Amino acid sequence: MSGRLRNKTALVTGSTSNIGQAIAEAFAAEGAHVVVSGRNAERGAQVVAGIRAAGGRADFLAADLDGSPEASRDLAARARQTLGGRIDILVNNAGVYPAPGTAATDEKTFDHVYAVNVKAPFFLTAAIAPEMAAAGGGAIINLGSWIARLAVPVGALYSSTKGAMETLTRAWAAEFGPQGVRVNAVSPGVVLPPSPPGTEPHPGEVMMKGTPAGRVGTPDAVARAVVWLAGDEASFVHGTVVDVDGGRTGVAVVAA
Structure with a gap:
């Protein structure tokens, strides 16, 4: 790696597995001091151990981002302290994915999904972006x-x-961009960890037939895009949603 994030600090929510873990590992490999955050302390410790074994800097902070302002503010405060007083990069990655049909969705499920996927990053950004601005700037990347x-x-x-979250990305870019805080998003397509040889095809692979990529993506592909958005190479990029989906949304799919 090139050390593109050397001397930067970063908080990545939901980073004990899958895309969030790949982002935390990529940040650390590029020189950032990373706070790995999630609910599972055992998985978090494993991610941190792997980063440190590779020569990176990382710490784990347990957090249950339930949508309450208090939970988001608490994580922001603890991360800032762990990272030496400042957070340069925030990645709002944590989310839940229950997928019942509309008629089968009860109010409890509705409220829970919005609390974790929208309210939690909203209040976390509210707790971090102004201090980023006061410290001279920073970068926020949301996951769409x-x-x-x-x-x-x-x-x-x-x-x-x-x-x-994609709408908030544009709104926050307008709100915080003039203060030196860039806000962008990455929109992953069908992304799966590599499967062991002989594993049955995942149902998601069908959705990628006929796309330019012709296959599902991996967490690393998303992480590389997030690293770019977090670094100085993307200094002129504001309010953009970067599609990392093998062409699924932007290109006509050919029946296969």
Whole structure:
């Protein structure tokens, strides 16, 4: 790696597995001091141990981002202290994905998904962005989803929360950009960890047939895009949603 994030500090929510873990590992490999955050302390410790074994800097902070302002503010305060008084980069990655049909979605599920996927990053950004601005600037990267713009028959609740995050990305870019805080988003397509040889094909692979990539993506592909948005190379990028989806949303899919 090139050390593009050397001397930077970063908080990555939901980073004990999958895309969040890949982002935390990529940040650390580029020189950042990373706070790995999530609910599972055992997985968090494993991610931190792996980063440190590779020569990176990381610490784990347990957090249950339930949508309450208090939970978000508490994580922001603890992360700032752990990172030596400042947070240069925030990645709002944590989310939940129950995907019942609309008629089968009860109010409790609705409220929970919006609390975790929208309210928690909203209040976390509110707690961090002003201090970023006061310290001279920073970068915030939100995680969207391809199904926010290309609908599928199930998952209306989840996709609506990701649509909200993409809208917030543009609104926050307008609000905080003039203060030196860049806000952008990455919209992953069908992304799966590498499967062991002989594993049955995942149902998500069908969705990628006929796309330019012709296959599902991996967490590393998303992480590389997030690293770019977090670094100085993207200093002129504000309010943008970067599609990392193998061409699924932007290119006509050919039946295969």
